[in-house]
Amino acid sequence: MKEMNKIEKYTDKEWEELSSLLSEEQNDNKDLLSRFMAEDRHNTIKYWKELKEMNSDKEINVDKAWNKLHSRLSENGLIAEAPVIRRSFVRTAYFRIAAIVILLLCIGSVLLYMNDKGILSRKTIVATTDNQKNLQVTLPDGSNIFLNRNTRLSYRENFGRNGRNVTLSGEAFFEIARDENNPFTVNAGKASVKVLGTSFNIITSNPDSAVEVFVKTGQVMVSGNENKNNLILDPGYIGTMSPEHSEKSVNTDPNYMSWNTGLLVYDGQTLDVVFRDLKKVYNMDIVADNPDILANTWTSPIDNQSQEIIIRLICTSFTLSYTKDGNVYHLAKK
Amino acid sequence: MLRDSEIIRRIKQGDEGQFESLFRSSYVSLVRYAKTLIRDHDTAEEIVQDLFFRIWKDKEKLQIESSLNGYLYRAVHNRCLHYINHNKVVEKYAREMAFSETESNETPGDILNYRDLQAKIAGILERLPEKCGKIFCMSRFEGLKYSEIAQKLSVSIKTVEANMGRALKEFRKALAEQ
Numbered sequence: 151m152k153e154m155n156k157i158e159k160y161t162d163k164e165w166e167e168l169s170s171l172l173s174e175e176q177n178d179n180k181d182l183l184s185r186f187m188a189e190d191r192h193n194t195i196k197y198w199k200e201l202k203e204m205n206s207d208k209e210i211n212v213d214k215a216w217n218k219l220h221s222r223l224s225e226n227g228l229i230a231e232a233p234v235i236r237r238s239f240v241r242t243a244y245f246r247i248a249a250i251v252i253l254l255l256c257i258g259s260v261l262l263y264m265n266d267k268g269i270l271s272r273k274t275i276v277a278t279t280d281n282q283k284n285l286q287v288t289l290p291d292g293s294n295i296f297l298n299r300n301t302r303l304s305y306r307e308n309f310g311r312n313g314r315n316v317t318l319s320g321e322a323f324f325e326i327a328r329d330e331n332n333p334f335t336v337n338a339g340k341a342s343v344k345v346l347g348t349s350f351n352i353i354t355s356n357p358d359s360a361v362e363v364f365v366k367t368g369q370v371m372v373s374g375n376e377n378k379n380n381l382i383l384d385p386g387y388i389g390t391m392s393p394e395h396s397e398k399s400v401n402t403d404p405n406y407m408s409w410n411t412g413l414l415v416y417d418g419q420t421l422d423v424v425f426r427d428l429k430k431v432y433n434m435d436i437v438a439d440n441p442d443i444l445a446n447t448w449t450s451p452i453d454n455q456s457q458e459i460i461i462r463l464i465c466t467s468f469t470l471s472y473t474k475d476g477n478v479y480h481l482a483k484k
Numbered sequence: 485m486l487r488d489s490e491i492i493r494r495i496k497q498g499d500e501g502q503f504e505s506l507f508r509s510s511y512v513s514l515v516r517y518a519k520t521l522i523r524d525h526d527t528a529e530e531i532v533q534d535l536f537f538r539i540w541k542d543k544e545k546l547q548i549e550s551s552l553n554g555y556l557y558r559a560v561h562n563r564c565l566h567y568i569n570h571n572k573v574v575e576k577y578a579r580e581m582a583f584s585e586t587e588s589n590e591t592p593g594d595i596l597n598y599r600d601l602q603a604k605i606a607g608i609l610e611r612l613p614e615k616c617g618k619i620f621c622m623s624r625f626e627g628l629k630y631s632e633i634a635q636k637l638s639v640s641i642k643t644v645e646a647n648m649g650r651a652l653k654e655f656r657k658a659l660a661e662q
Contacts, residue, residue, distance in 0.1 A: 166646055287501075
């Protein structure tokens, strides 16, 4: 109990300072440190520092370790041989048309590429339909890309050998494995985005055809293809690039990444805003029979719930009833 | 950054990409943690790889009550102890590493062996919230600076400072417990 009292003696602010001192982040409050040292009967300082020091001897190669684990898992039939790219399409007429279009595009781009470079290099194309989102693609370098609906990503077979290049149309979130010597470039139509290792979101399908980039971590460079402007973006910023115009601003929309995380948060927005987001994130179509319903305000988070639960939540909150007609929910006052 | 529950759910469903990213993000710090007890580098790497092998093999049965980080460190800790007990080298190691360079101002009561220290850390990580434990490990095991941690987790340096303060307080508390 005596020991506990000693701990209570320091305020949270002092613990913060002490940890900065011991972790060598700063060293200007020597008084606090010496007071702590004088009372340190349990070698807190020694162990705290040792945890870091006793390990600085040998580099750990994560890629090598992952390959080793991966081959052990595949030897045991627990994981597919090579990293697989999942392609699950909905078999509809649209799919067939899309497949033909993609095939033609693919043949076209291969021919263009051969014409351009005189080499034949295979392209891997991953695409999502209207019903798919958050399709995860893991590239050979360990980078992960999450595709939103109606999005197409492609890269060449020689990815990584001559720079890491991919082409995107639609919307996707990128988590790029760090490699200082091998920059990662996204060709996004009107702009290209260059990074070393960070996470960011790109939209190429905006109505005004501007390319929009939102940075979550790290730093990103966006270059216009038709103008010579460059934008350097820090975390939290959105940059837009069109042939005529480029600008950056701080993102103020807490639901910007919701298509990927499934989490929507609100602070008194009206239901028409909420319904627009639900359409975007959960592909839910909600129609209010009476426009008054749309003026209600919403404050609870929606976090990966099923459509059924979401609609019931809304109905209970405002004493509404719903009917489902095909894929569309109709709301009416009780 | 996804929350633990979401990561666990995706892995249970057989999401290989998620499994790989968990491996990549925690491997270095788990190996270093294993090395606090198992002095042999290659064995430490094997222990951590084997843990991930089992996690994937039995992913349907995965039950995690504490934070994911706490779970991984506790599992590595148990595996280290198991390894040592099976190799009958515990006494030798304990003696070798329990402070060959013991400083003169320490009384015997002050000296923990590394097995206790590692157990305490596993305990601390189970008590600390997700993010706090992660930040502690990134600082102590991966040797990252506050600014680097802030960037990797996309949080502010202030958040890192506050969480490190909290972690140090728990660390001290755990050392004081007998």
